Amino acid sequence: MVILRFALVGFLLPVLASTQLLGETPSASAPPLAAGPEDFATSSFSSSRHCPSAADPKECARLRCPLIELACTAAKKNTDSEVFCREEFRYCEQFMEPRDTGWSMQVDQDVFYPPSFDQNFTQGNEFGWSGRRTRGWFPRFAFSFVDWPFSHVHRWQLRKAGSNEMSSFQFGFSAFTPRKGTKEDCLLPRWAGNPVNASKEGCILSETDPIPDDRPYAGLLYIRNRRSSVGQTTAWTSDLTIGLLGTGIGKSVQQFIHRQKNPPDVDPGGWHHQISNGGELTAKYRIAFRYLMMEKGQLCQWPKLLDLTGSPEGSVGFYTNATVSGRLRVGLLSSSPLTLERNGPEPYVIVRTKQVPKVSLPSPGGEGTAPEGYRAVDVEEVRKTSPPRWEVYVWGTAAETVWGYNALLQGQFSESDVTLHFDRGPAQMRRWVTDYQLGATLRVDRWTFTYTRFSEHTPLFEGSNGHSWGSVSFSIRPRLAPDLNNTLR
Secondary structure (H helix, E strand, O other), X not given: OHHHXXXXXXXXXXXXXXXXXXXXXXXXXXXXXXXXXXXXXXXXXXXXXXXXXXXXXXHHHHHHHHHHHHHHXXXXXXXXXXXXXXXXXXXXXXXXXXXXXXXXXXXXXXXXXXXXXXXXXXXXXXXXXXXXXXXXXXXXXXXXXXXXXHHHHHHHXXXXXXXXXXXEEXXXXXXXXXXXXXXXXXXXXXXXOOOOOOOOOOOOOOOOOOOOOOOOOEEEEEEEEEEEEEOOOEEEEEEEEEEEXXXXXXXXXXXXXXXXXXXXXXXXXXXXXXXXXXXXXXXXXXXXXXXXXXXXXXXXXXXXXXXXEEEXXXXXXXXXXXXXXXXXXXXXXXXXXXXXXXXXXXXXXXXXXXXXXXXXXXXXXXXXXXXXXXXXXXXXXXHHOOOOOEEEEEEEEEEEEEEEEEHHHHOOOOOOOOOOOOOOOOOOEOOEEEEEEEEEEEEEOOEEEEEEEEEEOOOOEOOOOOEEEEEEEEEEOOOOOHHHXXXXX
């Protein structure tokens, strides 16, 4: 590793310092390299030192800076390269996504929206990490390969003024079961011989034989890499999810929760009939576009009062579908709605600032004179364009989805005991599904809390009832440098 490190330093640093493709050799008139922390803190930078004059500095830096980061990480113990790296990093960081921008946790449970019914989606947990460091996390190589054609769309979006790049990583688990079985169900001839507790409820969930007219048991353990390019009015997102079907996690978690109740709830009896029981790999690739349709509030002042966004998206893999959705937020708003996923929290929050173009503040000693092409503004005008560090709002989403394939209902490559289909069987799947969500969000400085009520308005298959559950999520962002806090909140 030591040999590889110094070989990398020896090759990349001279190239970065002198090549005409990614940068220019500093001229005699350029400021000297910083010699120490004091010089580093006060030295000025010009994009012409790093990029050819004909090149777009922002685009040039996006090509150059990942190589600088790679070389300087390898050179972190090489004192001869320390000054070069320190100076290059200071220039690059204004174009790069911070290494860490947030962490999030989301817990989905039907008990969060009583009355609780074990049917369809019954539980889920997801943990997220966002920031530049997640770009190298598994399955990044597979994601880069699959996402390569779409990377040109991200680059096109990032060339627009005010655009930000977002990278994130999530891992989690979701579980699905047939319905629990009410008192009325348990009195029917088919279930009358299966009394499971004193209240005669839970006869279907406790059944150990296959249940062909209800949804199959299913569990998905997954990791996801996501990339987003977010502008002032539009955003693009692509992500790759790699998962494992058929693990024993769903059974263990559901049994544990049911046994903690007083009196203990019914034990689920059919997890050995779950989709791909024993384990099977699966994957899904998704592309989404979001655009700001409407925004209401005082011009160039905060907070905003209302915004409306629309989003078409498509997925290929264990979920193959296309969705069109809309989101309405009402309250005191200071963040961009374009960072919000329809399902799940987003720890990376971007504040949409109304920049005052070409501003010159009066000098502390007097009124001062604005340079040519600039206009003088007072501090109060700048304050009104700076969004607050808090927000509170209620929101709702509605979506229409057309389904092509659902591995958690239809099964995958290995044979499953219970599967559903679109064109046959006692519980035929529906192609068109409508769902909506209602929620409330509170953000205070670096902390964000959200409660969501999820509802599947149209059942996924014949014979199923609409199902609702609740979700609680929170996220926290790291303390960033003052200049980054102006745009990342």
